[in-house]
């Protein structure tokens with residue numbers, strides 16, 4: 001079983017917190033699509049022999065693609081892969097793109113297996129959206145989800161960001177209440193991170209934007225966990241919540257260490273032996289693919305790196321890390337390191353290590369303390 005991820009490297013407007021790879025000039029979109037079709041051809045052996053379980057268009061902003069663009073890409077994929085085995089086909093979409101016309105057009109892709117939308121709501125309040133420099137307002141956010149539901153897509157996830165200095169706790173609870181009222185089966189929610197070299201980081205440094213307060217973000221993470229539990233959502237990964245049976249298959253497969261092929265600028269691929277990542281530059285990507293060259297960097301994974309990745313990702317999930325599956329010296333090292341961790345932060349049961357709610361606040365530090373070398 002394997003997944004295919006396609007990175008669409010364009011956005012209408014730069015959200016000030018974002019450090020994913022994208023360009024706000026869409027002039028090269030046609031050339032990009034042509035290069036992508038060629039990349040599909042050039043990488044066709046990467047997942048040789050694998051059944052394709054998931055297809056994910058992420059970004060950037062996939063909803064900037066026209067239906068014709070989608071059709072070209074899917075046709076090409078179909079010429080190389082058997083997509084009849086797809087269980088989940090997700091498109092990330094921004095609310096400002098989801099007009100009735102666009103949503104109707106996207107319905108056509110149901111015939112190719114499209115069965116899930118990921119909508120970047122971030123907040124249902126205008127002051128937060130303005131702080132983040134989002135291209136949509138709160139009304140458009142609500143309307144976009146309803147439009148997608150009315151078009152017959154029930155399997156929707158929305159992204160919400162907390163810890164924005166414009167948002168107090170009451171306001172965060174209200175945001176969550178609006179999300180629950182929409183009756184979507186999946187919600188991803190992240191603490192606002194101030195990434196280096198983003199406009200947000202510059203603005204905060206120059207005192208042009210309010211700084212982010214870690215204590216506020218922590219309090220809102222606690223509210224998030226409580227509210228989700230109360231509303232029947234399971235926290236199956238630190239930032240991902242689903243109604244029973246509605247967890248994201250594509251993303252979960254990353255955490256289970258399954259193979260995936262990433263296409264498009266900056267996309268990552270994994271085949272259990274190495275990780276590789278495409279050049280994060282549209283022009284370089286297009287130019288090299290036009291010359292039949294795949295431009296990527298690659299890292300062969302050492303046994304220790306593989307163990308550490310399992311610790312890092314597994315600890316964030318409800319499935320945890322099965323430490324008894326590791327070879328004895330590794331198991332012993334992890335058990336020894338566990339003694340340094342606050343006992344209220346984890347549970348070790350039947351050889352599987354998971355984090356408690358308290359532990360989830362320190363997931364990265366706990367993982368780092370358990371790493372082997």
Ligand SMILES: C[S@@+](CC[C@H](N)C(=O)[O-])C[C@H]1O[C@@H](n2cnc3c(N)ncnc32)[C@H](O)[C@@H]1O
Nearest residue numbers: 017018020059060061094120159190191192193
């Ligand atoms: C790369 S974006 C793609 C989705 C789509 N382009 C959108 O913005 O609606 C995936 C999600 O990551 C989250 N995200 C990206 N950068 C973040 C940051 N610095 N802090 C918190 N969340 C972030 C946002 O919730 C965003 O929707």
Ligand code: SF4
Nearest residue numbers: 011014015018059060
């Ligand atoms: S959050 Fe989404 S829309 Fe905003 S810049 Fe990043 S990828 Fe683009």
